[in-house]
C-alpha cells in the first residue's frame with residue numbers, strides 16, 4: 476500500500492517536472508523566434524543601406540511588414556505566448572489587428588517604392604521569380620485584409636468569411652516568406668557571404684513554420700466547428 480502510494484506520488488512529481496521542463500523549453504523556443512525576427516529584420520535593413528538608394532526602402536519595408544508585424548501578429552496567438560499569456564482573447568485580437576494594420580502599411584509602402592524605383596530606372600516589371608511571387612503575396616495580402624475588415628462588420632455568413640480570411644492570410648504569408656527568401660538570396664549575396672544568406676533563409680523558414688503551424692491548427696479547428 477505504502478509503496479504504491481510512494482510510486483504514484485513520485486509519478487506525479489515527475490510529470491510536474493516534465494511539465495515545467497516543457498513550459499521552459501516552449502518559452503525558450505518562443506523567445507528564440509522573437510529574437511530571430513528582430514535579428515533578421517535588423518540585418519536586412521543594415522545590408523540594404525550599404526549602398527543607399529530608393530531601393531534600400533523596399534527590403535526594409537517588406538521585412539518589417541511581413542517578418543516583423545505579420546509574423547508577430549500570428550505568434551501572439553501561440554498557446555502560453557510569452558507576450559500575451561495574461562491577456563484576454565479580445566485584447567489579443569485587438570493587438571493582432573493593430574499589428575496586421577501596421578504590417579499592411581509597410582507592405583503597401585514597400586510595393587510602391589519598388590514599382591517607382593524600377594520605373595525610374597526603366598527596368599521591366601514582374602519578370603523575375605521573386606517579383607512574381609512578391610506580386611502574388613501582395614495581392615493575397617490585400618484580399619485577406621479586405622476579408623479581415625469584413626469580419627468586423629455585421630454581415631451574414633460571418634463564420635465562412637472568417638474562414639476565408641484565415642485561409643487567404645495563411646496562403647499570403649507563406650508566399651510572402653518564399654518571396655522574402657528569394658529576395659535575400661538574389662540581393663544580399665552581393666553584400667554578404669552565401670553561407671550567411673543560407674542561415675538567414677533557414678532561420679526565416681523556421682520562425683515562419685512555427686507561426687504558420689499554430690495558425691493552421693486554429694484554421695482546422697474553425698473548419699471542424701463550422
Ligand code: HEM
Pocket residue numbers: 519533534537538541589590593599600601602603604605606607608609610612613651652654655658659661662663
Ligand atoms: C516579403 C517580402 C518581399 C516581397 C513581397 C517582395 C516583393 C517584390 C515585388 C512585387 C517586386 C517586383 C516589382 C516590379 O517588378 O515592379 C520586387 C522586386 C525586387 N525585390 Fe522584393 N519583395 C520582398 C522582399 C525583398 C527582400 C528582402 C529583398 C532583398 C533583400 C528584395 C529584393 C528585390 C529586388 C532586388 C527586386 C528587383 C528585381 C526583381 O524584380 O526581382 N525583396 N519585390
